[in-house]
Amino acid sequence: MSEPNWATVVLTAYRSEEGTVQWVDAVEEEHDQRKQNWPFDLRKVTDLSNEEIESAIRFAERTELLSQVGTGVHYRLTQKGFEVAHDRELRKEQQSLTKGQKEASDTLADFTVILGITALIQAFAAVISAPRYNLTLATVYVMLLGALLYKRDDWIHST
Structure with missing residues (x-):
């Protein structure tokens, strides 16, 4: 604009x-x-x-x-002109900061999701090595991983 x-x-x-x-x-x-x-x-x-x-x-x-x-x-x-210009400059600077904060927040959320996915994959690998609970726990972990990936954008961008 x-x-x-x-x-x-x-x-x-x-x-x-x-x-x-x-x-x-x-x-x-x-x-x-x-x-x-x-x-x-x-x-x-x-x-x-x-x-x-x-x-x-x-x-x-x-x-x-x-x-x-x-x-x-x-x-x-004029004094009024100074105040108007000053307010516009401050607002512009705040919008720039807000945009930068949002980008940093989104990046942090992306890395958190990656960390969560890594933990789920590691847990899935551990479940597969335990023969007694393989199928049940493997199914639960696959469902959790799917839900995490499916709802990722909803959780991150809900603000």
Whole structure:
């Protein structure tokens, strides 16, 4: 799921050193070539078109996430914008951690199943060597092994 354009602009400002970004539209660019060297020029650090940037900035201004600095082409993150961007970054990081924890949990569960299967095979081998209970215990172990393999995904992914 990709970020909305306004979030891309706000997060770019959040990640900049001073919470400030620049956007120079084509008309202003012709008049002032010096504005091209700003490190957080939205056209250079995002994949957004001029129209998308303009729309995103206007939305961010209306919702008080960004404010224009003076009469220039710089936009600064407001306190509300900082809080929104910070919350989005935290949520993104938590989702990443949760995904990693789930993968680790699934791997651990897979190894546990392998260990259980190994123990059942070892027990089955021991039963076969005892002639008195071969058929009964062998049948029980085969059924347990089958149930373990059949229900494995249900037990592991029940959370």
